[in-house]
Amino acid sequence: ASKKDYSFSNRGKTLEDEVNETNDYYLQHKVAVIHKKPIPIQIVKVDYPGRARAVIREAYYRTPSTTDYNGVYNGYYLDFEAKETKNKTSFPLQNVHEHQVLHMRQVAEQNGIAFLVVAFSTLERYFFMSSQTLDLYWDRMNQGGRKSITLDEFEQTGIEITPGYAPRVPYLDAVDLYLTGKESEE
């Protein structure tokens, strides 16, 4: 494989691209095994043309029932959703689906580590937010409060991820900090 061009400012790359690159880095350096799940597809019609391989001729996108990424890091189960916004002051909660919030709760109940990676792409700022903290803002919305999480709230209750060259979005640094804080509470 040819060497990839990791431009530091990374213009034009989606958060998904950046997280995938980060996961490749973690896999190759034996730091963690985290993969993106395939997009769920409902297949309706498949052709089997002679000796050629099967061709799917009719299929539809399905709503994912879980998050985009999961895997294992030093014995810990990690499960997260990566979301970006162009907003500069807040992250709209409509970017997260209810079933994803429920899934993250189920994971946390099993002592897995569930979280969001949120990119304020215009600002090039990235945050980790645990499922437990997300739940507070989700409940606030459901009780009639604001439908977003402010940048200030990310600064106060999330963990900032400093982007780098490689890995691009070192979210495991935030996971380490989260684990330290969690353990110190026990």
Place this chain on the structure above:
Amino acid sequence: ASKKDYSFSNRGKTLEDEVNETNDYYLQHKVAVIHKKPIPIQIVKVDYPGRARAVIREAYYRTPSTTDYNGVYNGYYLDFEAKETKNKTSFPLQNVHEHQVLHMRQVAEQNGIAFLVVAFSTLERYFFMSSQTLDLYWDRMNQGGRKSITLDEFEQTGIEITPGYAPRVPYLDAVDLYLTGKESEE
């Protein structure tokens, strides 16, 4: 949802159906959060017909780079592949792909629990086999030895899973035994 018919002999059900039912049971009873990953698809052509939802018109199956199932059980990361054979005396290793074996090794290196669930469907017998044990048979094959794992070897070096009504294939019982053995070795 209507009550499902869990016929004990389960004729006509694939192992995948049975494992999916088992995972539903574990999820609903808050025992574990394990999901099947979607099949990876390479999408080539999508139509966006007016107001209707997008229709995928040309797509191809891709080779999965990981296993079929993963998730979290009481803080443990689980990752497994479910395979069935109609053979009565051995399980052909050609049922397992090299990249899946490599993936399971990577998971084990991160202290995740990687394993096979193998069904001898004609016999209605089910086995758990850890990635570490599978590796021994995989290496034997690569060194010119037999290209299958015998039923006797499953009995001696795997953990038998006794099928039931619900959960149908209680593979977590085998995981518990595996963890006990692993811990007693340390």
